[in-house]
Amino acid sequence: MPIKIICADITTLAVDAIVNAANTTLLGGGGVDGAIHRVAGPELLEECRALGGCLTGEAKITRGYKLPAEYVIHTPGPVYQDGKHGEAVLLANCYRNSLIAAQEFHCETIAFPCISAGVYGYPMEEAAYIALSTVSGYLKETADRLIVYHVCFNVQTEWLYNSILTSLGIHGGRG
Ligand code: ADP
Numbered sequence: 001m002p003i004k005i006i007c008a009d010i011t012t013l014a015v016d017a018i019v020n021a022a023n024t025t026l027l028g029g030g031g032v033d034g035a036i037h038r039v040a041g042p043e044l045l046e047e048c049r050a051l052g053g054c055l056t057g058e059a060k061i062t063r064g065y066k067l068p069a070e071y072v073i074h075t076p077g078p079v080y081q082d083g084k085h086g087e088a089v090l091l092a093n094c095y096r097n098s099l100i101a102a103q104e105f106h107c108e109t110i111a112f113p114c115i116s117a118g119v120y121g122y123p124m125e126e127a128a129y130i131a132l133s134t135v136s137g138y139l140k141e142t143a144d145r146l147i148v149y150h151v152c153f154n155v156q157t158e159w160l161y162n163s164i165l166t167s168l169g170i171h172g173g174r175g
Pocket residue numbers: 008009010011021022030031032033035077113114115116117118119120121122151152153
């Protein structure tokens with residue numbers, strides 16, 4: 001299964017596309033969004049301005065500018081309330097729609113952060129489970145050749161992703 005778990009700063013990765021856990025304005029924010037805009041430079045914000053925002057769970061693609069990645073796929077994750085407001089479906093949509101955008105742009109490698117698990121408050125374990133089960137399900141359905149990196153920002157998250165991958169019966173790999 002072409003799913004890899006790595007511990008890294010997503011802005012350093014030379015993949016075809018990195019995914020930005022954006023907000024619906026697409027005008028930048030904190031966390032991974034802020035880090036991506038800082039490295040990409042002001043041209044990214046300019047291109048984002050022209051997109052007119054993005055609905056939660058949908059995805060829009062831009063160039064990567066000064067990032068080593070060619071493209072950035074911006075997807076606003078759900079703000080976690082109590083899990084009873086459709087958050088799981090919206091979060092799964094983020095992954096699926098990002099993968100669709102990557103395919104449309106003929107990407108072979110894509111890297112995801114743990115969408116919604118920072119400021120948006122999604123419990124990390126549930127967010128990681130949705131990430132891995134949605135991506136593996138999509139890759140099986142489409143038989144796509146994409147290599148998908150799940151980028152963990154610390155070793156605890158990396159450990160969690162690896163244990164969920166094992167519990168799903170998926171054999172991933174490092175790096
Ligand atoms: P959200 O608003 O969707 O919760 P955040 O950016 O606050 O998004 O956090 C999403 C996840 O991205 C968190 O797990 C956070 O630790 C992680 N993260 C933050 N900065 C980076 C980075 N530079 N590279 C990879 N992951 C990051």
